[in-house]
Amino acid sequence: MASINIDGMARSTGQSDTREKLILAAEQLFATQGVDGAQTRDIVRLAGQANPSAVQYHFGSRAGLLEEIMKGRQDRVEHALAPRLPELMAMGLPDLLRTLVGAEATELGTERGRCALRISAQVSHQSGIRTRTPHPTLAGGGYWRLFDHIGERLATQPGAPGLPEPVRLERLDLALTLIGAALADRARQYTDGEQPLTDEPFFLADLAGMATALLQAPAPQL
Structure with a gap:
């Protein structure tokens, strides 16, 4: 399975912030593991974030992240x-x-x-x-x-x-x-x-x- 360079892609879009990194990480995991199969904690980890509530903080919910x-x-x-x-x-x-x-x-x-x-x-x-x-x-x-x-x-x-x-x-x-x-x-x-x-x-x-x-x-x- 090919992986996405989260930091590199975030820089290429001009948005190296936490929100963009979470989106990029979720895109990869939702695609490869399934929208229902991917774990929120794995999205947070792949995005390089220490706060386990990062998805909720930035998008309100897992559904809000998918919507984005x-x-x-x-x-x-x-x-x-x-x-x-x-x-x-x-x-x-x-x-x-x-x-x-x-x-x-x-x-x-x-x-x-x-x-x-x-x-x-x-x-x-x-x-x-x-x-x-x-x-x-x-x-x-x-x-x-x-x-x-x-x-x-x-x-x-x-x-x-x-x-x-x-x-x-x-x-x-x-x-x-x-x-x-x-x-x-x-x-x-x-x-x-x-x-x-x-x-x-x-x-x-x-x-x-x-x-x-x-x-x-x-x-x-x-």
């Missing part, structure tokens, strides 16, 4: 997505899925981004897609606007006409789960030094195509 990590990830993806936002209205479903995958995949390029992909795949059920109520980290951003456009295209897709809204929402949530899980596993392969079966451009194009096919599948005849 997801906010940072979302800010980076929103930045990557921003240049494409004016084009969303004119995009069909395949292009929207390629845009989504492309924005998410920018996280593969950095060590902390790869950690974030592995973490977000574990908490994707909290996105709010199924209830149409975005998680606070998604509300009001371009990312949620992209989801809305995908949902609108799905509602009028010739290949899957007449799907009731609950089915559309479930399919969209499943497609996002597929994308998140695939990118998280790719991130793990990079971190562990495994050789992927396909190169990255092919993998991303294929992932977007599979997600599109999932959304466009005909309704089952029961």
Whole structure:
């Protein structure tokens, strides 16, 4: 398992304070040991802190620390997505899925981004897609606007006409789960030094195509 240089990464972001070190340590441990499996005491130790209550002091709770990590990830993806936002209205479903995958995949390029992909795949059920109520980290951003456009295209897709809204929402949530899980596993392969079966451009194009096919599948005849 590759490790993250906490001090080095904190300096590279210009934030060598305790708060940033705790975030970096939690990113590594949540990614490798699981959001539920990582121990708070190990996060504090990896961050080089002597105060066992450091997480509570700086973030209020373990959940608050996770929220801060997801906010940072979302800010980076929103930045990557921003240049494409004016084009969303004119995009069909395949292009929207390629845009989504492309924005998410920018996280593969950095060590902390790869950690974030592995973490977000574990908490994707909290996105709010199924209830149409975005998680606070998604509300009001371009990312949620992209989801809305995908949902609108799905509602009028010739290949899957007449799907009731609950089915559309479930399919969209499943497609996002597929994308998140695939990118998280790719991130793990990079971190562990495994050789992927396909190169990255092919993998991303294929992932977007599979997600599109999932959304466009005909309704089952029961």
